[in-house]
Amino acid sequence: MRKWRSSGPAFAPAAAVALGTVVLLGIWAAASSFIHSEIVLPSPWRVALAVVELFPTSRFLAALQATFFRGLASFGISMAAGVAVGLACGLSATFAYTMAPTLTVTRATPVLAVILLALIWFPSGAVPVFAAVLMAFPVVVADVRQGVRSADPKLLEMAKLFRLRRRDQLKSIYAPAVAPHLVSASHSALGLCWKVVVAGEVLSQPVRALGTGMNRARIELETAEVFAWTFAGILLCAFTDLLFKLARRRRGVDVQPS
Amino acid sequence: MTYSLREVSKAFGELQVLDRFSLEIPRGRVSAVLGPSGCGKTTLLNILSGLLPSxxxxxxxxxxxxxxYVFQEPRLIPSLSALRNVELVLRANLPHPERHERALHFLTAVGLQDAAHQKPGQLSGGMRQRAALARAFAFPSDLLLLDEPFQSVDLKTRIGLMDAFLALQAEDPRTVVFVTHEVKEALYLGDSVVVLSDRPARVLDRVELTLPREQRRYGSSELSGMEASLYRLILGA
Incomplete structure (x- = not known):
């Protein structure tokens, strides 16, 4: 079946995105004026105003910075642990079976259950990081393991016959197979980290945190400010996406025959 | 002194591929193993090399x-240059300067000195298979196994590849088991030709080839006489 493809000039995608944005904002504005209550659903302009008021404050910047570093820390930890465990799982079936119960349990545990337990165990600043690591780690493991398994069996056979050393096999056969999976793993891990970190902050209330600001605004019924804090969280995620999009564009994927 | 397989059997499920199969492999010579497609030639090589247990x-x-091993496909690492691919199999045996020198020597022997720094994706099919040949000779092996490595290229490239192999073999004689279903290739490269039956493979005959290499050119009359007798053997006429 032939896929539908835009036959228009190069600006078509940008124009479509712009149209989508306008439609979204239009629905929001219409709903807000229909509900007619700033506490339930503030208008886009009211939220824009709240953003302009909130973002330059030192309270906001400190919170943004703290959340940013929590996200980065949880990302770093889940990647390091996930890559190590994922490689081991891919190389050893026994290890993969050993890890299976742990990974299944972590994957199946609801985010909020993890956060509630972490609240009992850890200081408030560490709760979001712990929860995010626990959520992102199995995703990274699964992706890296898949990468190891995608290594060309014909090359592995060649390596066995020519008695390549383990580290040479890792470097020249497994690493190139894992690399593309590593990119997709870090993309989804970082996206997950931002969201879980903010969710964790809402419940654990560290002094400086986007989640704390969000929850305080909710208690004060400053719904527009809740939106403004949320907008900051969205920006973090969008920033990540942009980063990966640029990275992908810079190193074009080259496929070569074996 | 010879290497050999004695009474080796191998079945995959119901399929009996080798049934009490024996083979002598004289050292320093090219044993061409000629058999029909699917008679178990690759299985034979895998059992020889220990990849498969019998x-x-x-x-x-x-x-x-x-x-x-030279496989049907080149099996080079796509991310490494031809030179690095050859060096890779020497890493466990040789320190860097010797490794580099040896890899380059064998690449030069197959005519790839100018393409040594190209990656497999930038080389033609024939050149990739030349690099695989260079790798096989560079690796200090006791046995060299060839699994129909000349099949995937056109006739002219194939003859060029086989000549590259003969030049390497003349310079550094190895014990070679060369598996093929092509009578001409077997006659061109072999010191002896072992003719196999259909599955399960049996040795139908072993023909010693004494004809000097110069007289084995494609299309030469000496070769066609031997070709005819091998065809009769294979077809059971």
């Missing part, structure tokens, strides 16, 4: 042997 039977003199 169900019963014995490998003699092969336990400690090191193997080079």
């Amino acid at each position: 169900d019963t039977g014995e490998r003699v003199g092969l336990e400690e042997a090191r193997f080079s």
Whole structure:
């Protein structure tokens, strides 16, 4: 079946995105004026105003910075642990079976259950990081393991016959197979980290945190400010996406025959 | 002194590929193993090299042997240059300067000195297979196994590849087992030709080739006489 493809000039995608944005904002504005209550659903302009008021404050910047570093820390930890465990799982079936119960349990545990337990165990600043690591780690493991398994069996056979050393096999056969999976793993891990970190902050209330600001605004019924804090969280995620999009564009994927 | 397989059997499920199969492999010579498609030639090589365990039977003199292999496909690492691909199999044996020198020597021997720094994706099919040949000779192996490595290229490239192999073999004679279903290739490269039956493979005959290499050119009359007798053997006429 032939896929539908835009036959228009190069600006078509940008124009479509712009149209989508306008439609979204239009629905929001219409709903807000229909509900007619700033506490339930503030208008886009009211939220824009709240953003302009909130973002330059030192309270906001400190919170943004703290959340940013929590996200980065949880990302770093889940990647390091996930890559190590994922490689081991891919190389050893026994290890993969050993890890299976742990990974299944972590994957199946609801985010909020993890956060509630972490609240009992850890200081408030560490709760979001712990929860995010626990959520992102199995995703990274699964992706890296898949990468190891995608290594060309014909090359592995060649390596066995020519008695390549383990580290040479890792470097020249497994690493190139894992690399593309590593990119997709870090993309989804970082996206997950931002969201879980903010969710964790809402419940654990560290002094400086986007989640704390969000929850305080909710208690004060400053719904527009809740939106403004949320907008900051969205920006973090969008920033990540942009980063990966640029990275992908810079190193074009080259496929070569074996 | 020879390497050999004695009474080796191998079945995949119901399919009996080798049934009490024996083979002598004289050292320093090219044993061409000629058999129909699907008769178990690759299985034979895999049992020789130890990649596959046999169900019963014995490998003699092969336990400690090191193997080079040229596969049907080049099986080069796509991210490494031809030179690095050859160097890779020497890493466990040689320090860097010797490794580099040896890899370059064998690449030069197959005519790839100018393409040594190209990656497999930038090389033609024939050049990739040349690099695979260079790798197999560079690796200090006791046995060199060739699994129809000349099949995927056109006739002219194929003859060029086979000549590259003969030049390497003349310079550094190895014990070679060359598996093929092409009578011409077997006659062109072999010191002897072992003719196999359909599955399960049996040795129908072993023909010693004494004809000097110069007289084995494609299309030469000496070769066509031998070709005809091998065809009769294969077709059971």
